[in-house]
Amino acid sequence: xxxxxxxxxxxxxxxxxxxxxxxxxxxxxxxxxxxxxxxxxxxxxxxxxxxxxxxxxxxxxxxxxxxxxxxxxxxxxxxxxxxxxxxxxxxxxxxxxxxxxxxxxxxxxxxxxxxxxxxxxxxxxxxxxxxxxxxxxxxxxxxxxxxxxxxxxxxxxxxxxxxxxxxxxxxxxxxxxxxxxxxxxxxxxxxxxxxxxxxxxxxxxxxxxxxxxxxxxxxxxxxxx
Amino acid sequence: xxxxxxxxxxxxxxxxxxxxxxxxxxxxxxxxxxxxxxxxxxxxxxxxxxxxxxxxxxxxxxxxxxxxxxxxxxxxxxxxxxxxxxxxxxxxxxxxxxxxxxxxxxxxxxxxxxxxxxxxxxxxxxxxxxxxxxxxxxxxxxxxxxxxxxxxxxxxxxxxxxxxxxxxxxxxxxxxxxxxxxxxxxxxxxxxxxxxxxxxxxxxxxxxxxxxxxxxxxxxxxxxxxxxxxxxxxxxxxxxxxxxxxxxxxxxxxxxxxxxxxxxxxxxxxxxxxxx
Numbered sequence: 001x002x003x004x005x006x007x008x009x010x011x012x013x014x015x016x017x018x019x020x021x022x023x024x025x026x027x028x029x030x031x032x033x034x035x036x037x038x039x040x041x042x043x044x045x046x047x048x049x050x051x052x053x054x055x056x057x058x059x060x061x062x063x064x065x066x067x068x069x070x071x072x073x074x075x076x077x078x079x080x081x082x083x084x085x086x087x088x089x090x091x092x093x094x095x096x097x098x099x100x101x102x103x104x105x106x107x108x109x110x111x112x113x114x115x116x117x118x119x120x121x122x123x124x125x126x127x128x129x130x131x132x133x134x135x136x137x138x139x140x141x142x143x144x145x146x147x148x149x150x151x152x153x154x155x156x157x158x159x160x161x162x163x164x165x166x167x168x169x170x171x172x173x174x175x176x177x178x179x180x181x182x183x184x185x186x187x188x189x190x191x192x193x194x195x196x197x198x199x200x201x202x203x204x205x206x207x208x209x210x211x212x213x214x215x216x217x218x219x220x221x222x223x224x225x
Numbered sequence: 226x227x228x229x230x231x232x233x234x235x236x237x238x239x240x241x242x243x244x245x246x247x248x249x250x251x252x253x254x255x256x257x258x259x260x261x262x263x264x265x266x267x268x269x270x271x272x273x274x275x276x277x278x279x280x281x282x283x284x285x286x287x288x289x290x291x292x293x294x295x296x297x298x299x300x301x302x303x304x305x306x307x308x309x310x311x312x313x314x315x316x317x318x319x320x321x322x323x324x325x326x327x328x329x330x331x332x333x334x335x336x337x338x339x340x341x342x343x344x345x346x347x348x349x350x351x352x353x354x355x356x357x358x359x360x361x362x363x364x365x366x367x368x369x370x371x372x373x374x375x376x377x378x379x380x381x382x383x384x385x386x387x388x389x390x391x392x393x394x395x396x397x398x399x400x401x402x403x404x405x406x407x408x409x410x411x412x413x414x415x416x417x418x419x420x421x422x423x424x425x426x427x428x429x430x431x432x433x434x435x436x437x438x439x440x441x442x443x444x445x446x447x448x449x450x451x452x453x454x455x456x457x458x459x460x461x462x463x464x465x466x467x468x469x470x471x472x473x474x475x476x477x478x479x480x481x482x483x484x485x486x487x488x489x490x491x492x493x494x495x496x497x498x499x500x501x
Contacts, residue, residue, distance in 0.1 A: 006451045025347035028489040063275040072300050119347045119487030129482035139462035141485030142345040144455035145477040151443035151450040155370050170328040171369040171419045172269045174244040198303045202273040
């Protein structure tokens with residue numbers, strides 16, 4: 001998921017942002033991958049991820065296509081982990097997002113034992129991922145480094161908007177919507193938790209980190225970008 | 226994407242949702258309207274918004290009454306109350322927009338969702354990027370700025386002149402008419418997409434020259450370019466790319482780490498041996 005490679009942020013607010021994902025390789029191990037992908041997701045659930053996703057079907061927070069008008073006052077927004085697991089029906093990328101290093105490391109250790117044969121990657125600060133490898137007793141196979149943005153960077157949004165928007169690297173969270181949520185939190189029209197839910201529903205791969213988003217919104221409430 | 230004028234109540238919720246800013250409320254028609262040239266068919270509005278299926282006439286009447294009395298109703302911001310956002314049948318070349326902008330749709334050329342690339346995420350199986358090599362992912366239009374193929378071609382032709390070889394299993398490469406020159410088929414050059422990734426690899430020693438070339442070309446493009454560089458690690462999990470990047474003045478803190486747990490399935494491994 002290059003989707004997760006270029007998350008914008010500083011070392012401090014990226015320290016608690018970990019995405020562990022499994023990907024089958026087309027033509028090598030994709031044909032029998034569906035049960036393994038489901039197993040990956042089930043194992044992840046034991047370590048309390050803050051989000052879970054399947055690149056083809058969505059995350060634990062999904063839009064509703066038949067909302068009752070009362071939803072404007074009483075909207076059900078419980079995460080649905082089972083929908084993600086049951087939804088995997090073809091080779092795809094699946095991901096689990098963690099907001100703490102320890103459970104992420106325990107999950108990676110469990111994956112090592114499970115020996116699924118799928119490619120497993122950690123998308124995070126490079127030194128934090130390396131620490132995890134050392135802890136679990138793995139040597140890194142390959143590393144991809146994000147060198148950030150070049151070109152017309154003046155067309156990008158401000159810091160807080162970028163931090164929220166790039167948590168869906170596929171660009172499903174628009175700058176305008178991220179800005180709107182920051183403004184609504186500032187105006188007291190929504191809580192950071194509610195704003196996080198709106199934003200989460202647009203990230204169809206489930207790699208959006210609601211815990212980090214809440215921290216960004218809290219910071220944006222008190223500070224200018 | 227189109228917005229059904231019979232259903233739209235001009236609530237404006239979809240305006241903020243569109244990553245390309247392609248939706249506005251037409252002041253004359255009083256309906257949300259999509260600028261078809263700017264729309265990249267990412268389906269963010271269609272798929273991402275929740276819907277209610279309310280009666281449009283009823284909603285318009287309530288909104289009109291509320292407007293007269295300056296009532297402020299604070300609706301959910303991610304809901305289309307009348308399910309007015311409608312798919313349209315996409316034909317060539319417009320269909321390319323969706324292929325590169327909607328992450329749910331797998332690319333025909335690679336079978337992979339999103340931007341359709343595996344990069345070093347499966348390098349533990351393919352060994353595509355070997356020791357003493359560097360893999361590049363040059364992404365255009367990200368985040369939420371967008372790009373047209375003629376802008377991507379500016380970069381691919383410049384890179385081709387440096388002697389690199391584009392990754393075959395990549396959606397942009399599959400649209401090139403000549404991979405030795407980096408030229409992209411002419412009928413899609415003006416199509417706008419959310420983002421695309423160009424992939425290739427070089428010897429480690431060429432990394433500085435290639436990165437400076439990318440920087441130079443990126444400065445001339447009216448879009449944003451995001452660059453990733455990858456390396457295969459040795460048995461201790463170390464690689465020489467990091468010191469090259471630091472020496473050349475590039476800063477980085479985030480990345481993707483392949484843990485090396487992947488392997489081909491028994492049947493496929495046997496098939497590859499037989500083919501070999």
